[in-house]
Amino acid sequence: MRYKQTTHVPNELFDVHLPQLSFSELKILMYIIRQTYGWSLKNGKRKQRDRITYRQFHTKTGVSLRSIPDTVQSLILKQLIRVTDYQENLLHLPKDRKGKTRIYYTPCFKRCANNIPKVRKQRRQPMQNKAYNKTKETKLTGQKKFSGNQRQSDWERIQEILERRSR
Structure with missing residues (x-):
């Protein structure tokens, strides 16, 4: 039918x-x-x-x-x-x-x-540069002391995981 x-x-x-x-x-x-x-x-x-x-x-x-x-x-x-x-x-x-x-x-x-x-080879741009979108600079400086290293984007984390799997 x-x-x-x-x-x-x-x-x-x-x-x-x-x-x-x-x-x-x-x-x-x-x-x-x-x-x-x-x-x-x-x-x-x-x-x-x-x-x-x-x-x-x-x-x-x-x-x-x-x-x-x-x-x-x-x-x-x-x-x-x-x-x-x-x-x-x-x-x-x-x-x-x-x-x-x-x-x-x-x-x-x-x-x-x-x-x-190959879209996966293109690097994705981060949506925002700050850790949180709605915080003032004074709040961010206190948070940066605790974070130590720079945040990774999801795209970079996925690429690292795929690299580890391929090894």
């Missing part, structure tokens, strides 16, 4: 990636799949990419506007989505996406996994 009002979701999502995805990642990924594979073009093929704003992600998935950029970055690092601009230039770093008005999202499963450059 063929259903007309359905969206085709790749089995790879359920079989391989579902255990590793957080709830917000799953919501964002499912919405991207709905906006692309869920639409048929006039020639009978499915859309490969779609322009989606953070506001659309927020209203359709319920994910907060503050966590959407981190969730998108996490999906990029897991190589489940591809983010481009109008000319199909990759926007895989947050600094590349900042200020852009037309951002296109493509779900990436086995058929397009070979087209993605």
Whole structure:
């Protein structure tokens, strides 16, 4: 039986990636799949990419506007989505996406996994330089005495763990 009002979701999502995805990642990924594979073009093929704003992600998935950029970055690092601009230039770093008005999202499963450059080799920029965002400088100086060494970003910690595993 063929259903007309359905969206085709790749089995790879359920079989391989579902255990590793957080709830917000799953919501964002499912919405991207709905906006692309869920639409048929006039020639009978499915859309490969779609322009989606953070506001659309927020209203359709319920994910907060503050966590959407981190969730998108996490999906990029897991190589489940591809983010481009109008000319199909990759926007895989947050600094590349900042200020852009037309951002296109493509779900990436086995058929397009070979087209993605090694995103993991690119270094992620820290979101903020201070230990805590809403503290005054006087409070930070007292905290720096206790911390001793500089904080590591999540990206650097993941890279160290992967290096240790490969040894």
